[in-house]
Amino acid sequence: MKSLASYVFFGALSVACLLVSCKPDMVADSLQKVPDPPVISRRNPEETLTLFLTGNTLGTLKPCGCSTGQLGGFDRRAAIFNRVPENKKLVIDTGKLLGGDSQQDSIKLSMIFEALTLLDYDAVNLSSIDLTLARDIGLLEDNIFKVVTASDAAIPSIFARDVQVAGRKMRVNAVAIDAESLDIDNLKNIFSDATEQLRLNILIAENLDCSDDSDILTAIEAMNIVDVIVCSPEADEPEVLSTGKNGLLVITVGRFGKYLGELTVGISKGDSVNLSYTAIAVDETLPVTAELVELYGNYQQMLKDYNLLEELPKIPLAEGLNYAGSDACQLCHGYEYDKWSIKKHAHAYQTLVEVGSQYDPECVECHVVGLKYESGFVNESSDKGLRDVGCEICHGPGSRHIEAALSGNDVVGLVSPKFGCNDCHTPEHSPGYGADKDGYFKKIIHWMEPEANKNVK
Template identity: 45%
Template sequence: MAVNIVLVSLCVLIGGFACPEESVRPPVSRQVADPGEVSIFFTGTELGALKPCGCSGGQLGGLSKRPAIFGRVPSARRAVVDTGTLVAGDGEQDLIKFGILLEAFRLLGYDLVHLTEQDVQIAQTLGLTAPREGSFAVIGAPWGPDRDDSPAGFVKRFEGQRREIVARFASVDARIDRPESVAELFGRPTDEHAVNILVLRNGDAESRRIWAQSSDADCLILPSDSDEPQVLSEPGERPLVYTVGRFGRYISRLRVRFPGPGVEPALFLERIPVEEALPDDGALVRLYGQYQELVRQSGLLEKYPRIPLPDGLQYVGSQACQRCHDYEYAAWSTKAHASAFATLVEVGSDHDPECVICHVIGMDRESGFITEQKTPHLKDVGCENCHGPGSAHVHSSGWTPTVEPKMSCLDCHTPEHSSGYAGHEAEYLEKIKHWREP
């Protein structure tokens, strides 16, 4: 029942009846646009990253930061495109994120969203057939009741002072499509300023080479396995072949200029980090708040998969260690780890399992953290995170040593969650020191 309620709420959100303000605040460009240039902003391989973790400063990403970047170019001179792979899987939390991302793209004024096969399968699970009116266009994997009629291409026209500029987008599956399939869309009339952009799905190195040579594309965009955008073609080589990066940490800006009609456009690619210092947009901040509420309603914490501990061990909580380890307990109590869960409560993420698992004891194990109400003694990062479940150790008055599973710092302080941790391990260790030397 809870799943159905959440999915109904999600569909209402996507339908626009429970959305935040209708659009983001109009960005103001302080740059003077070149009348002969247009910009195409690319994002993609979102993998459900709605905002950075927030556990440490200096992290990149966040949907609410994007208007500050898109607004650097007047709306009449830009297009905004996402190349797909919106979420990492098909679990319940992924479904919630998928709907939130679609609504975010609408609020952000995206022109086009390219969907992969996985994206389409999730859309069908949610009962979506097409974007609602007034939203972005969709290309990519066939979607809808008549899959043969699903659009493979999209055209964006920019009114210029002297001549219209046209950006053509097409999506192909390298396993089954042929270069001639985009010939009609990618024709280059001699009286037109046009740039041809091809998004390639399911391509290996050989198929990429074939499409680069045969498709009449000016740009070939590939799936990404790196957080940062990467240019894969040689300088000056055409088409420009690149990936847009992952997790929304960077936005690619493709600047397009035309030396003259009927000739190839001049392309300049800029990689823009989505930095923490950028201002947040209010409508997107409210949308993220709605995501947090949907996660709370879903009860994902209680449904989180848990595996048994070995030999009947159980977690007992840090306070059970105090009797014999009073100095260590008192010192730990003053450290940030001892109030780790409160930091989630402060930002409204205390029901999000992706966040909670690194702020409590043993959430992925039986007898571990469930919710603050059911297992309050297991909230925060405590003794058993690093030393292992303590039931046998406590019941034997310390004669039985603690055993695995034990976490290491790197289980949670990954590059994604703690961007400044690598190379500063000793400094971070000093911050949690709660033992006597040696």
């Protein structure tokens, strides 16, 4: 191998302010400050360097908590980082902190910058959306971590740090590139170093085809300068995409913060660099950090203060339809209503209240009726019949159906918009659903048809 100002005040929130779990019983015993756990390493930590790599968080501050077994959360990362001594690790985020550019994303970005500070990140790559919002809300100054980006020539694209590995000095270079504007020949200049010290050169690549037949990837490997390329992921778990004949390691860091990538760097005889890459699950058994739990509470409070639920644009329903609320269905469908009322769907809104997420539009949508539509749920002052996973989430707005029934006219069938199970039971929110759809379906049966799973409308 080679030799080696809208929301400007968000950033001023107290650093001692980050993550309440969506399930209080999973958090109640974890709010104390977490002591540093013992050092754990597959190799002697005195002989290796560990790079923790994260990225593609896409605005996911923590798992929603709607089911057990969920992975992720900024509040659990420190429990992994602290396994390695401070002087034997670097922590780098490879970008795509956000998944959008909404008002809620702006609030998230402020919280994420606070979290990265509390977690002692060394470098953070900002993708184009991240950079635009960070500049708009004044987050680019006075950070303890190095900000790099390939999206603005006025901001450095390279992070460099001298470290000790097995008693030897090594220069770690991490460079953000955009493959669409990359000058391959310029890589030699980017990684040039007048010294003869050992080097580890990492490319954090956007818009790069990382398949085996990628011309750019082939050209980079042929230069024998780059050791590691971090590509955009297609899976939640970090992966090793390829290991080239010249030792080039092509990897991803996963998505949504469910895993951390651990790159272990060692030196063999002859000054060759050995690399190993492992995915570490950020699972719910890890202890949380109190400051990060508190910071997430601040985030929830800001969503309330900014009335984001009330600010949501509303889509008109077709043909003058309105949501009537679940209570209106009880008159004619008493059996079904009574059965539904003892199911978990009938208490979905309260689960948000218990953890302070009843002001978060991203959570509320799947716990109420018609959040994004006119006459649907707006906020906690809305008709209580619009709370919970009620009748009209699955069956559609019922005003015309009810009017016809009460007037003695022919009953009108229910119409769209209707949510399907898959709209809310996604892999992120409900990891076990995909493998047990029949089991989940049986839990919600509240009608009298003998072959309910075939006849339900």
